Amino acid sequence: MGTKENRAGAGVFSVEQPLWRAVTAFRLLTLLYAVGRYAGDAAHYAHPAAAWAYMGVLSLWTFATVRQFASKARCTWWWLYADLALVVAGILLTRSFDQIAQVDAGEVTLPTVRAAATVLGFSVLGGWRPAALAALIVGLANIGERGRVTSSNVHNIVLLMLAGIAIGYVVELARASEQTLARALEIQAATRERERLARDIHDGVLQVLAMVQRRGTELGGEAEEIGRMAGEQEIALRALIAEGLAPNPSYEAPRRQSDHPDPGAPQDLRALLGPLAGSRVTVAAPGTPVLLPGRAASELSAAVGAALDNVRKHAGPGAQTWILVEDEPDAVVVSVRDDGPGFAASRLGEAEQEGRLGVSQSIRGRLRDLGGSAEITSAAGQGTEVELRVPRQRGKASGASATAAAATKESTT
Template sequence: MGNEQRAAGTFSVEQPLWRAVSAFRLLTLLYAVGRYAGDAPHYSHPAAAWAYMAVLALWTFATVRQFSAKARCNWWWLSADLALVVAGILLTRGFDHMSYVDAGEVTLPTVRAAAAVLGFSVLGGWRPAALAGLVVGLANIGERGRITSSNVHNIVLLMLAGVAIGYVVELARASEQTLARALEIQAATRERERLARDIHDGVLQVLAMVQRRGAELGGGAEEIGRMAGEQEIALRALIAEGLTPNPSYEAPRRQLREVDPGQPQDLRALLTPLAGSRITVAAPGTPVLLPGRAASELGAAVGAALDNVRRHAGPAAQAWILVEDEPDGVVVSVRDDGPGFPAERLGEAVREGRLGVSQSIRGRLRDLGGSAEITSAPGQGTEVELRVPRQRDNSAKEKVK
């Protein structure tokens, strides 16, 4: 977890871009100085032009550190850089012969202006970059004294480049935030699983035992048992996949319908929402994986068993759901503290046409190749044991054939 957090915190997709901005400023400065050195003979005020180039060079070298990292560069630095470039573009009209200005000769900063726009792209995205590109374009129009096709061409290219780079920077920034969030979720999930493994076999079972014993003893112990049950529910909700408890006996029908039958499902994710003040869910601390259809049908069978508790044992009855992940299959037990019923009652219900148990519970398990055992006696509650076998490897089946 610590390594993942450090990785998310120290890695920044923007840092290489800032180093590129700093390097681009230096390279374009060298180009501007070299280009002016070749064009200086036709300038009417070469000394003044050289003075501007010296100021631009000193500024560029002095601000290398500021423009090499986002933490040190802000809008003031970028605005000052843009202002110096714009000043150089406008001064070109006063320092150069008008014939060369009218002919469209390059300005004093030349491509150094693109470096200023690039800084706005990396810091603020495409909108500030478009604005900076527009300012540079207007300065070029002012230097020429009119709008020309070459002016329009250069403005469009500069703005498109700034907008494109700014948009890419925004996407990179969003991707970095998504990656950091994913690493946080992964670390939290691993920590939650570790806590679940440590807690499940200790604290949760003790709380469940206190709840059951309190209900059996009655009196003041019953109140203690109820409080223990509430704390167990809260603790289980904290460590069980972030799912919220459901205080009723109703099965999460909507969630069951959303299960993808073609993908393995964690049975805990289907059954944990059933936990409430009257229902206790005990499951392993690690995922209990079943094929999507098997998990959905088993969850529906558990829901049908809880419906029977609500109808026959009453809304005040307590129910316990226990999930066991065994090597050869998954066993889910649903037990309640209701009045129970004689063993022959199930046969009578079938003969009377009430097929809830035989179809909603046993029928589902039979279709999965499993079984449903129902045990009850008057005054001793009811227990439904649902067993789903593990699917065998198809290749193994073919070898047997």
């Protein structure tokens, strides 16, 4: 796992590597202190040769494992467990090697502060929880060495646990910050690549499609139909580029995307209505994301689609349609207006009596289920306008929209 992370972070500063260098340096310095401290106290030990043998094993182990404790890629839990076991063994052996009177008087153990280096290793590798557990084990070993609980034991345990927890918590924050930075750099690189592709497409494909549309209209006949199709593709491609370059309204840590998105998760209404644009359908929306709960956004988009079906069916294929999206503080309003022949106000009631429920169910019914409304205005010779209003829910959806607007405003200023 560590090797993979190092490869992924190649070329990016790692906040963990300096911490592992600090662990290595602290292990060596505390070992030198432990050996020097024992050398000064060896005279009163009951079994100095055995104590020197332990100090030799501890020294060999510490120097032999410098490479393993130099990076996360090499330092696994088993190395830390072995280091902790050796330190705890030294603490417990102190009572056997030293004079009982010295132990009862509070003489330091053989590993002394070298035990803190072990706790530091647990902090850097696993965070504050493993560090607290390692500190507790060292503290219990000290109590066992003294044979009873003393104020000095409690003091040392509290200090060791506080140090391990504090360092472990800082390490967890640093690791999370590093992941956030790496994700931000990935997003920045992807955005730059999309912008480059957008420029290339604009300079090439879109200009060719626009030229085909103009020439097709000029030539007429079959060429006009080809030009119309080219115009539709140009609009769709422009909408796709705009959607890809739109700022992300909310940032989350990387996670696995489900094949079926959460229906309650906020969706950008612009992304749902953008594909409806064509040579005779114009979609106008705000520059910032228009977020609604997933179900509300889908139902509102379906109602707009039903309104467009009515335009094609009753206004004719040559009718022009305009879709306007308005993101108000308390509601999202979508207006669908066409330049067709229109109809009399009584026509909707007559159609419903005849069993044709397209407007009452596909449009008004959907909006009614969302707690919104659908107003249809038409007059003979003046086209038709359908105004769909969905109230904005207080809470998650509105908060997400406000956050998105603030983020977009900040990125553009």
